[in-house]
Amino acid sequence: MSTGWTRRHVPLLLSVGAFAGFGSVAWAQMQAPEALLPQLQQGAKAYADNCASCHGQDLTGGQFAGSLADTAFRNKWAGKSGQDMFEYVRDNMPPGNGRSLTDEVYAALTSVILARNNILPADQLAPGSDLMRQTAFPIDPAGQPDTGGVGGLSDRFPTPEAPARPDRFANYTPVTEAMLQDPAAENWLSWRRSHQGSGFSPLAQIDRNNVDRLTIAWSQALPAGANMNEPLVRDGVLYVFGFGDEVFAFDAEDGHLIWRHTRDLPDDFPPTSKKTMGLYADKLIVATSDLHVIALDARTGELAWDTEITDDPAFRNPGGPLVADGVVMQGLTTQKAGGSLIVGMDAETGEKLWSFNTVAQPGTPGGDTWNGLPADKRHGGSSWTSGTYDAETGLALWGVAQTYDTAPLRDRKPGMNNDGLFTNSTLAFEPRSGKLVWYYQHMKNDQYDLDWTFERVIGTLDVDGAPTRVVMTAGKEGLFDVLELRTGKYIKTVDMGLQDFIASIDPVTGDKAVKPEKVPGKDKGAVFVCPHAGGGRNWTPTSFVQETGLIYVNARDICMDMVPADPGFLTTGVNTEYLAPPGSDGKYGLLQAIDMQTGEVKWEARQRAPFDMGILTTASGLLFTGDMARKFKAYDQASGDVLWQTGVTGVPNGSPISYAVDGKQYIAIVTGAGNPLSFGVPIITPELQLPPVNSSSVVVYSLPE
Template sequence: MMGSVSQKSRGRARMGPVRFASTTVVVLGVFLLVVSRDRYPLHAQDSAVVPLSYTVSQADAGEEAYAESCASCHGDNLDDGEFAVPLKGVAFRQMWRGQSPEALFSLMQSTMPQDRPGSLPDETYASLVAFLFQENGTSSGNEALPADATRLEAIASPNWRRAEGGGLAPNTVLPPWPSRTNPLDRIEAVSESMLTEPPDDDWLLWRRTYDAYGYSPLDQINTENVSDLRVAWTWSLPPGPNESTPIVHDGVLFVHGFGDHVQAIDAQTGDLLWQYSRRLPRGVPPSIKRGLSILGDQLFVATSDSHVVALDTRTGDVRWDQPVGDLSRGLRMTGGTLVARGKVMVGTTGRAEGGNYIVALDAASGEEAWRVGTIPAPDDPGGHTWNGLPRAERNGGSVWIPGSYDPVHNLAFFGPGNTYDTGPLRDLARVPGTNNDALYLDTTLALNPDTGELVWYFQHQANGQWDLDWAFERQIMTLPVDGVETSVVVTVGKQSIVDIVETATGDYVSSIDMGLQTGIIAIDP
């Protein structure tokens, strides 16, 4: 439960290279102690302070809560966790021996559990404090710890014994700590030209390059020496599903971890350089993210409360924070951002009335530049393809992954998925001038990033009620078409059918059936 105590509020980042494993525990412990002493000065016990007391039943309830919400990080025994600091033992007792119970209660309440801070009832946080007191040798009493910060502040500290021994002899002078190079000191701003042709050592986009190949030209590791690889360092991401591809630039890995954490890591040593942790609103669960992007000296990160934040690449500080989706309507983001032409583009997901959106923000300011719906309204072009349904009854078109981009034709490509409500689309309504193709489900959308104009679209599978999304990356490549080398967009659906269309126009070229499906019997372009 205390693996990220260094993050005290949304948008705050911790700086400085920090070694993982045992050194991390020491640094976090010192920081925790400094913060606690600033807020709650050590004081001698006096008669006006309420004696410390908790009940056995309260500690038992805390033990159950610990097993459910804390043990995955701190360990079953409180001091054997892989991802967080020990919660019992000499170091823990020295940090909290002079604090009132309120200090520990408030810290836990504001930062834990790591993936959903503040989500537990106050009574549960009080029970957890009681359990920690019990496990560190404080005897129980007749009165339960109150679940109220003001009352807890008036209660005596546990006053555990001070650790014996240690310290330095008088007049001892320690040698200076060895200096270590911080790659953030020399990191360069990322230009648009670098995104178009990234340095071989860098991975600057979700699939490395705008054409979404996901290919690295590095050849130092090959089939002959791959068996000789050994672990140089390891780093444990926050617990939970982690699907994001790191950004790699100038020897720094920028990694998105579950629970809306972004970490900058020294690629050579595994040192943590900074961490950004977002405090989600109460009741908003964290969701996976598949990618982030970089331009200039900023990282662009989609959040679980439907914002996009721009982070300073050197410090992790928030440059701007812009809402994109309406949480009350169920709009979320699980894909990630695409940056091109000074615009940060991102698609939403969710079962919102009227469908989802692709939104572009100005990279410098965060201001919204344009917004395109993935489902047309009844009076919009393509609006007649929804079986005559009113806008409120149209849903789906989620954008699950970051888009790709062709700088030659200045087109950004996104692929909305299918609908969530199949019934209204199943049977064709006998309404003149309408059909049930359901644009723009299972469609490639080609958008002008400057304006948001829909330049062309190609629907790979009409009537998208089958849960067989065409929502994967759109790759841009050059292939021979009628004997002429032509730029094309290539993508695949869940049926393992590959579609190829021309980049400039969206005109159909061909399809390839991989032979892994039995539902499609013919392809009619």
């Protein structure tokens, strides 16, 4: 019950003027503190507008929803607080449109429900207040009046029990390092499935012969808004991030909601999508839009710990965590001066362990490569893709982006170095200490916004006759660099054939020499460069099949004019304008299979619609990806032929995943126009428009029974 009554009470009369539509005699005879009346009046109106059509005019149930004022309802809520009720109503009501009202209105609705059950606090309820938390349903509701009404359950005949649901956590065991390195075939435990970042599933039930029979197994709406999440699956539970920093755990077999966690974001932090989350031990690790990392109990969704990464609102964290060696690592993005960050936290407690500035500081390794620019004037080094991890070497591998502040670096000053470390680099860390073991800069002094901050794929290739652990990654230019994993030594570069501005690549160091006439600036006319800064290979991750040595990548084959502007997108005083490649047939969506051993492009498929979704490959020789035409497709890995396709209501984002439950294979995707590629290239493909409503959902496919 409430913590106290005021001495003065007034009748809570449901007159036409105050509570039109509520007519229960029991309700009308209740006594309410005068201070509570304004909130109850507000709540009654909100109830009539939003709830009565389902729950009945006087909360006693209707055709579409049960009573909010009978014994069964009070038994369900026994011992729970007004805050619990507020959070439930806010997150779930009206059905399918939770959080569509203000917190003030949800608090007023909570007051109405409590009052309807004879629970009357002494004053108005404010979300999160002591009074809200202390006002509770009785633990033993015996003796409480049962108001009855429409929608109750008759006991005339026995009601069959609901079918028993499987307990997905009955035999739960902690997620271990070994599992993350080599997951069981049925699981998808981390970004790109395993710590290697390959995006490959060993499942093969869905194959070339039956993929055309795929049908929707289940789907669930997620909060409407931007979403580019790649779900995780562990032992029959699918975890997915939703817009507004909501996290869901679904039964991966049929989509039944197991739990839901909602983060209350401060007003000055707009919600942003996240590429991934992390599983470790008994926790689900989530980066939040207000620059925190939180750990949720993977079985219940309860908060285990909450750590602020930084209090500087100039940062964002759209990537997602890498959890390895007991450490949560999270990269940030920013355009502020001073550089960006990668941070490490203890996975068990959330304690901050280290922080690494991705812009090298003067006097440190790589720090004197900024053309004499002081540390507080250096920009760039963002990281918006989760890292990968190699247990054999104990190295966590992260990618770092370029600088938009290109002017101070463009022309080398006498006696200085203008490479701009650690932009466009791979960084190899010891997770526990944060020690930088090695780094490799893929593209020095980037004047084009052609970042190298994408996935680092770990695999084995033959190098000089010996199998060698390597890391493979590509920048927007469509160049794949292959490095020796243990040391970062350059091995080779594989070219997709998209770029036209690199004059030569040093076979020993991998240094890329730019054609002088292709360097842009406000002191020049328009400079034609391929690919476009928003084109080439971009946010959509690749997939690598170790058995064949093939890496699969999609890209946008679009070029740019870099035209003088004041001030300009890049500080050299240039803007970028889309331009079709010379002789283009208008097919800008490109999908390639590249032999990383030989460097040969085995096949490529072209289409009008640009791709905006990562790639999944499976052991049965299938490849899945999606595009701006809102088509989700299955290809033959060997030939590039389309074997199956289906339309989806929202723009497919993130990357497809595959998992199995009780021996049955599933393919899952998330829609939601979340990454920049999902907005397409409307100037080049005006017929491909975003849907007028940006919905979001998780859609799961399987073979029919």
